[in-house]
Amino acid sequence: MTAENTVKKPLRRKKFNRRQNRIGLAVMTIFAAAAALIFLMPTVLTIANSFMSSSEISANYGSVFSTTESGGKTFISEKVNLKFIPDMVSFSQYFTVLFKSPDYLLKFWNSVILVVPIVIFQLAVAAFASYGFARLKGRLKEILFFVYVIVMMMPYQVTLVPNYLVADKLGILNTRWAIILPAVFTPYSVFLLTKVMKRIPESLIEAAKLDGAGEMQIFRYIALPLCKSVIFSVIILVFIDYWNMVEQPLILLSDESLYPLSVFLSRINSGEIGLAFAVATIYMIPTLLMFLYGEDYLVEGIAYSGGIKG
Amino acid sequence: MKKKGAKPDINKVRREKKVREKPPKASLKSKAFPIACIGPSFIGVMIFFIVPFMVIFYYSVVDNPINKDFVFLDNYISLLKNSAFKKAALNTLKFSLTSVPLAVVLGLALAMLLDAKIPFVSQFRASFLCPMMVPVASVVLIWQVIFHYNGTLNEILSKFGIDKIDWLKSDKAMIVVTVLFLWKNLGYNMILFLSALGGISKDQLEVATLEGAGAWYKFFHIKLRHLSPTILFVAILSLINSFKVFREVYLLTGDYPYDSIYMLQHFMNNTFRSLDYQKLSAAAIIMSIVIIVILALLFAAENKFGEDSE
Numbered sequence: 224m225t226a227e228n229t230v231k232k233p234l235r236r237k238k239f240n241r242r243q244n245r246i247g248l249a250v251m252t253i254f255a256a257a258a259a260l261i262f263l264m265p266t267v268l269t270i271a272n273s274f275m276s277s278s279e280i281s282a283n284y285g286s287v288f289s290t291t292e293s294g295g296k297t298f299i300s301e302k303v304n305l306k307f308i309p310d311m312v313s314f315s316q317y318f319t320v321l322f323k324s325p326d327y328l329l330k331f332w333n334s335v336i337l338v339v340p341i342v343i344f345q346l347a348v349a350a351f352a353s354y355g356f357a358r359l360k361g362r363l364k365e366i367l368f369f370v371y372v373i374v375m376m377m378p379y380q381v382t383l384v385p386n387y388l389v390a391d392k393l394g395i396l397n398t399r400w401a402i403i404l405p406a407v408f409t410p411y412s413v414f415l416l417t418k419v420m421k422r423i424p425e426s427l428i429e430a431a432k433l434d435g436a437g438e439m440q441i442f443r444y445i446a447l448p449l450c451k452s453v454i455f456s457v458i459i460l461v462f463i464d465y466w467n468m469v470e471q472p473l474i475l476l477s478d479e480s481l482y483p484l485s486v487f488l489s490r491i492n493s494g495e496i497g498l499a500f501a502v503a504t505i506y507m508i509p510t511l512l513m514f515l516y517g518e519d520y521l522v523e524g525i526a527y528s529g530g531i532k533g
Numbered sequence: 534m535k536k537k538g539a540k541p542d543i544n545k546v547r548r549e550k551k552v553r554e555k556p557p558k559a560s561l562k563s564k565a566f567p568i569a570c571i572g573p574s575f576i577g578v579m580i581f582f583i584v585p586f587m588v589i590f591y592y593s594v595v596d597n598p599i600n601k602d603f604v605f606l607d608n609y610i611s612l613l614k615n616s617a618f619k620k621a622a623l624n625t626l627k628f629s630l631t632s633v634p635l636a637v638v639l640g641l642a643l644a645m646l647l648d649a650k651i652p653f654v655s656q657f658r659a660s661f662l663c664p665m666m667v668p669v670a671s672v673v674l675i676w677q678v679i680f681h682y683n684g685t686l687n688e689i690l691s692k693f694g695i696d697k698i699d700w701l702k703s704d705k706a707m708i709v710v711t712v713l714f715l716w717k718n719l720g721y722n723m724i725l726f727l728s729a730l731g732g733i734s735k736d737q738l739e740v741a742t743l744e745g746a747g748a749w750y751k752f753f754h755i756k757l758r759h760l761s762p763t764i765l766f767v768a769i770l771s772l773i774n775s776f777k778v779f780r781e782v783y784l785l786t787g788d789y790p791y792d793s794i795y796m797l798q799h800f801m802n803n804t805f806r807s808l809d810y811q812k813l814s815a816a817a818i819i820m821s822i823v824i825i826v827i828l829a830l831l832f833a834a835e836n837k838f839g840e841d842s843e
Binding site: 272284359367373377380408410485490526 | 564566567568569570571572573574575577578580581582583585586588589643646647649650651652653656657658659660661662663664665666667668669670671672673674675676678679685716719720721724725727728729748763766773776777779780783784785787797798801802805813814816817820821824825828832
């Protein structure tokens, strides 16, 4: 809600200024609307296309998807026809996905079974660790926190090599654990939560101690409730990140039947392109719901991530 | 517990500062719980990131994991001579150099747009954030339809008499990837800027307005100055995100992209396939050094600019 807060009322003295201002405002609004349209378009189109029948899809996009595997350009005639509104709304794609081709649902389940444990356990580990980081002081802690930041910032090109090595040694390569375990200990949420835990006033903790609260009670009944909203935002941020995963399964899983939908979607063959839109839409639903209900948390979480110092 | 009473003991604080590494025994007791909190996370980070990373460093300076003959920099030299690595590094660098400035400038532009008093601010904000929440895999079909040789964009261009361009299979592929990257990441940057803009003192802007300062003057002399730490942070965050663009490229073009968008992660994937530990390790170490240097710059800059970037 930062945007609205900053809206203020400057005193305009000249009428001319005011009119100029109004034109400027109109231009800016049009700009914003055009940008918003571009940002929304791919998502809206995907959803709209999921309600087309497969014959309509192949009529519209046959020329694009029929040759993607061969890579050649044998087609000449057909045109693409990107449409916002289907000729006839049809749920046939959804029907096929949900009742006739269990493969997609299985991949969806693969995503769920990877992402949900990651989110839960990463948050649990991070909640404790961030509390610890916030309470401790001293050089050693600062160095350790800096190490966490470095690990957090490393791209997958770097972290996948250690992950692969460990998974290999532990014998969990090509199992879900190879993805879940390193993800649980990824310091990302420690980093975000430490920032907010640090804002808990020392005096509050001291007061609770004087009242006879144990350390665990302080953590459970004072620290956690105070961080509730940031915990929600971290849940959202971690969830989208892993819901989107591509790199980890490609390297850590060789059995394609374990692949999450995020990887599998790009491999749908041309014959099932109509289904792909429906599957893609189904895949968006969890994150879109989170967005609808948690937009403010998301914004707060992002704002918190500014600056890398703990 | 007793010693950490309600009154802050200045002498004690001073003493602790002097002997930070070895805190007095009494405070160790009160530190026990925070340390225990960090425990699980610390062990996990050690097992999955730090220790294997050291092993990788070791691998990068020996000839192979069985012989273990020390070869010093040979692996690095052969990696730097490897044409695939050079191509991947160069492409990644090119991509970063174009996309990062755009991500900063356009992110700031969107934030300024929403910070002006235009109507529908919260709707616009939601639409700019939306791509972040949509799994790339879900919308990649639409991107393929738009940028395919027979796709929508070429259709539109042909109406203006522009020849068809094979967007995904020519040097233009970099443009497509950049667009996709910006589409995905601008919302995040925008929020960071918005929260920084919200932190600028209203009084100062008001005074400037009363003194007759124009919008441009206020932007360059007040806002930009306040935003400079955020600009730096966003730039570095975008830089680090730009190393992760493989995800989009992979979903868009699969395992074998056009040469111009062959990224470092493609190189890593191929090296993983042949399980060349020496090459993998050397590459991971080189990349992590680059990231650490970038982060060190950020830390130095944050220290210099103070703490107003949060």
